Amino acid sequence: xxxMPATMNLNMTEVPxxxxxxxxxxxxxxxxxxxxxxxxxxxxxxxxxxxxxALRGYLALMVLLVFYHVMDLAGVFGKH
Numbered sequence: 123x124x125x126m127p128a129t130m131n132l133n134m135t136e137v138p139x140x141x142x143x144x145x146x147x148x149x150x151x152x153x154x155x156x157x158x159x160x161x162x163x164x165x166x167x168x169x170x171x172x173x174x175x176a177l178r179g180y181l182a183l184m185v186l187l188v189f190y191h192v193m194d195l196a197g198v199f200g201k202h
Contacts, residue, residue, distance in 0.1 A: 166174075193199065
């Protein structure tokens with residue numbers, strides 16, 4: 123397998139069968155990007171919804187535990 127830089131100015135019909143052009147992304151043709159404002163809500167199964175709700179609850183619990191630990195270190199709940 124042989125790689126040829128795109129700066130060699132070869133026509134695509136002149137490229138041998140076992141050769142590939144290597145094009146740097148900055149030198150490549152621009153492509154159209156996806157417009158996310160036109161996308162609707164993503165369909166989710168029940169198991170995905172339950173998993174996301176469980177993850178949200180877990181993260182909320184972890185934030186509360188960190189807050190409690192900081193308050194405990196600050197001595198808000200008295201000395202141990």
